[in-house]
Amino acid sequence: MKIESVDAKIFHHKTNQSRDSDGHAHPGPAIDATSALLVISCDDGTTGNLIARPGDVEDSLLDQFVRPLLLGQDPMRPEAIWNSLYKWQRGSAGKLTDRVLCAVDLTLWDLIGKACGQPVWKLLGGYRDKIVAYGSTMCGDDLKGGLATPEDYAQFAEWMVKERGYRAIKLHGWMPPIPGAPDVRKDHLACAAVREAVGPDVPLMLDPNHWYSRADSLWLCQRLEELNFHWIEEMMEEASLSSYQWLTSRTPRINILGPESMTGKHWTRAEWAANGACDMLRTGVWDVGGISPALKTAKLAECFHMSCEIHGTGAGNMAVAAAIPNTTYYERGLLHPFINYEEPRAHQNRIDDEMDSEGFVHFRNEPGLGQDLNLDYIENNLD
Numbered sequence: 001m002k003i004e005s006v007d008a009k010i011f012h013h014k015t016n017q018s019r020d021s022d023g024h025a026h027p028g029p030a031i032d033a034t035s036a037l038l039v040i041s042c043d044d045g046t047t048g049n050l051i052a053r054p055g056d057v058e059d060s061l062l063d064q065f066v067r068p069l070l071l072g073q074d075p076m077r078p079e080a081i082w083n084s085l086y087k088w089q090r091g092s093a094g095k096l097t098d099r100v101l102c103a104v105d106l107t108l109w110d111l112i113g114k115a116c117g118q119p120v121w122k123l124l125g126g127y128r129d130k131i132v133a134y135g136s137t138m139c140g141d142d143l144k145g146g147l148a149t150p151e152d153y154a155q156f157a158e159w160m161v162k163e164r165g166y167r168a169i170k171l172h173g174w175m176p177p178i179p180g181a182p183d184v185r186k187d188h189l190a191c192a193a194v195r196e197a198v199g200p201d202v203p204l205m206l207d208p209n210h211w212y213s214r215a216d217s218l219w220l221c222q223r224l225e226e227l228n229f230h231w232i233e234e235m236m237e238e239a240s241l242s243s244y245q246w247l248t249s250r251t252p253r254i255n256i257l258g259p260e261s262m263t264g265k266h267w268t269r270a271e272w273a274a275n276g277a278c279d280m281l282r283t284g285v286w287d288v289g290g291i292s293p294a295l296k297t298a299k300l301a302e303c304f305h306m307s308c309e310i311h312g313t314g315a316g317n318m319a320v321a322a323a324i325p326n327t328t329y330y331e332r333g334l335l336h337p338f339i340n341y342e343e344p345r346a347h348q349n350r351i352d353d354e355m356d357s358e359g360f361v362h363f364r365n366e367p368g369l370g371q372d373l374n375l376d377y378i379e380n381n382l383d
Contacts, residue, residue, distance in 0.1 A: 008057040010383035027338040048111025098289035105290025113368035124323035135166040136333030140174035154193035170205040182209030231255040238262035244277035255279040266296040284311030315369040
């Protein structure tokens with residue numbers, strides 16, 4: 001079996017989410033959008049598919065970096081292919097990003113699963129067949145009845161726990177360009193309101209503004225310790241390892257989780273663990289360049305007796321969460337009072353991460369990553 005083609009199909013669809021000038025998602029009226037279907041095909045007819053951002057799978061990128069390395073290769077050797085792509089990153093003038101590596105890696109794993117007739121999460125280790133999901137909110141906004149006030153967060157959190165069945169919640173605070181943001185004290189008020197609404201026993205986490213000072217970060221962590229929050233993440237620029245060492249040493253009653261967006265894949269995360277910059281390690285397939293480096297991060301965390309919490313939603317992150325023993329939750333979202341998260345998008349027959357009434361996401365036994373894509377819709381709406 002050899003890889004015969006690598007293609008990206010750009011297609012049109014509607015979305016009720018838009019991004020602000022800092023890239024944060026918010027609900028809004030339906031607008032036109034585009035996504036991409038990355039397809040890797042072999043000479044025996046086996047294919048792997050993945051939904052990706054068009055910019056991550058542009059034909060110029062595939063033609064310059066991906067096709068020369070993949071065409072004619074054995075798809076059952078994903079580690080060799082990943083390393084070949086990684087070694088080309090340095091000389092790519094910044095074009096071959098971790099997100100490009102991730103898109104290729106996930107598509108290969110989908111192909112491998114289909115070729116073997118097995119779900120990817122079992123091929124990776126199959127530690128568990130279900131996991132508790134935490135509800136991860138969108139960032140705060142200025143929408144009436146949305147997430148504009150601490151009371152809005154509290155009401156939404158109460159619904160998430162009592163009506164939908166979530167067993168844990170993570171808040172994203174208000175961030176620029178929302179007027180008045182960032183405001184460390186407003187973040188605290190939202191956290192306090194949610195704690196009062198859901199009671200003392202529901203695990204709560206916070207992802208606040210990413211560029212708070214040391215002083216504001218320490219103040220907020222101390223307030224969250226009083227509220228018995230489980231963890232806080234990315235409250236400062238992650239390039240400053242010493243700032244996180246400083247903060248972690250001063251906040252014994254809340255876990256510092258990281259790094260999330262810092263470059264350097266599993267090597268950076270090893271430095272954080274070895275140098276006491278966090279209590280729990282963070283990884284995610286889109287952050288570190290695919291399943292291969294995400295698994296390496298989890299295993300190095302295990303060597304330090306640390307949990308490795310997975311950042312982000314989607315089939316690739318689900319496969320990693322299912323495969324490893326040292327993670328606690330699956331991040332489900334982003335959630336908002338105005339968004340029906342359970343509704344499949346036009347290119348999906350079902351969402352990847354269906355959740356039962358008890359708050360568990362179950363891992364499915366279909367071969368591949370577990371996506372159920374409406375390929376007819378995609379073909380009928382090509383760019």
